[in-house]
Amino acid sequence: MAGAIGLKLADRLAVGSNADEARIDFSFLNPPMLPPSSTAAPDRSTWAKPWVQLKFVTFQPHIFPRMLGRVSSDARAGDLVAVHDRNGHYAGAGLFHPRAKIPVRVVCHSSEPVGEEYFEQALRQAVALRRDWFKLDEQSDAWRVVNSDGDGLSGLTVDRYGDVLFCDVASLGIFQRLPRLLPLFHELCGTKHTHLYVDHDFGSLEGIKPSLMKETTATAPAKVRIREHNVRYEVDFVEGHKTGFFCDQRDNRLRFSRLVKDARVLDLCCYTGGFGLAASVIGGAADVTGIDLDETAVAQARRNQNLNQVPPARLHWVHADAFAYARQMQQNGERWDAVVVDPPKFVLTRDGEGHWEGRRKYEDLNQLAISLVKPGGLLVTCSCSGLVSLEEFEAHVIKAAHRLNRRLQFIDRTGPGPDHPVQSNCLESRYLKVLWARVV
Numbered sequence: 001m002a003g004a005i006g007l008k009l010a011d012r013l014a015v016g017s018n019a020d021e022a023r024i025d026f027s028f029l030n031p032p033m034l035p036p037s038s039t040a041a042p043d044r045s046t047w048a049k050p051w052v053q054l055k056f057v058t059f060q061p062h063i064f065p066r067m068l069g070r071v072s073s074d075a076r077a078g079d080l081v082a083v084h085d086r087n088g089h090y091a092g093a094g095l096f097h098p099r100a101k102i103p104v105r106v107v108c109h110s111s112e113p114v115g116e117e118y119f120e121q122a123l124r125q126a127v128a129l130r131r132d133w134f135k136l137d138e139q140s141d142a143w144r145v146v147n148s149d150g151d152g153l154s155g156l157t158v159d160r161y162g163d164v165l166f167c168d169v170a171s172l173g174i175f176q177r178l179p180r181l182l183p184l185f186h187e188l189c190g191t192k193h194t195h196l197y198v199d200h201d202f203g204s205l206e207g208i209k210p211s212l213m214k215e216t217t218a219t220a221p222a223k224v225r226i227r228e229h230n231v232r233y234e235v236d237f238v239e240g241h242k243t244g245f246f247c248d249q250r251d252n253r254l255r256f257s258r259l260v261k262d263a264r265v266l267d268l269c270c271y272t273g274g275f276g277l278a279a280s281v282i283g284g285a286a287d288v289t290g291i292d293l294d295e296t297a298v299a300q301a302r303r304n305q306n307l308n309q310v311p312p313a314r315l316h317w318v319h320a321d322a323f324a325y326a327r328q329m330q331q332n333g334e335r336w337d338a339v340v341v342d343p344p345k346f347v348l349t350r351d352g353e354g355h356w357e358g359r360r361k362y363e364d365l366n367q368l369a370i371s372l373v374k375p376g377g378l379l380v381t382c383s384c385s386g387l388v389s390l391e392e393f394e395a396h397v398i399k400a401a402h403r404l405n406r407r408l409q410f411i412d413r414t415g416p417g418p419d420h421p422v423q424s425n426c427l428e429s430r431y432l433k434v435l436w437a438r439v440v
Contacts, residue, residue, distance in 0.1 A: 042088025095173030257283030
């Protein structure tokens, strides 16, 4: 069994004479040494079944059809298969589905055989990372439990909201194992209920039938209240986008709140009010205005405001298109001390007009936002488009500022919190990018 799955987190901590000397050993992420390439045909008769063989030597977890070579005749959709590279060397284990866009999701790269026990061990390691090392319970009762490939559980994303687990499943193999894993999830996280989400397109391709878990999810509440850094939020699993709340901005919301005391704040694309509420409740902002096109989200933001007993004079919400509202405020000569921009994903495809249209939206919205920042004020702008790199996003924001003949004094570049880890062999799973800048 590979070291990545056989050790508890505590075993990876080497503590010295004081707490400052604590360190974590990441050697378990190093791939096994590859034997030299051989031109001789491998003897597949000795391989444990079911198995797949790749056309390449790769440590990528997503094996697309063009990368897949031979497959044993007994391999079935959802099976945990032994993965061999093009030279016949054992490379790990993955979840197989011949009709999926990703036929093999490699969950573990290893030079030693990997079995079904892997999933329980990976789950325990994921929870320990959040609760034992990062101690996220002290900050919130809402955090990401499993971050798909980042935790070696490709096709599974799990968020915890109070006593509810929200499971986003994109793999038939994971779906088949979920009934067995859920009791352990609840035991480790201290939760009781399960919400299951399966994207319609992914679910159709994978053959996932959520109705098979109807009994498991029947008792889950439609809404739940959570806390995050002394701010209370209501999460609506039915009406909200995806999970109904975005845990990935937790640390950024807190940081933003610490920079806006007595400030006038504009929250463009506010959704259910995360940044605006943090600015008002924690940061003591003098006046906060939140804008969003989603009327349901704005209504939820107002309920969240009531939960935190923030008076309307300090915090108010506007149901409007962020682009149109910003243009109107620009014409009105309005300016704010701090502007935060957190729009939905604009770039949904790699190619074509849709790709460039999304990039233009980032430039246009940021140009409008920058025009509304007072000289010397704060701009915090975000992108959740995984197909746009941090450097590319930064270039779009810079172009937007320079079109206004203004300059940005960059303070920092951040992303999601530590409950959204990224494996070194799957850097493309990084998606959230946040730029912090003083507008001059």
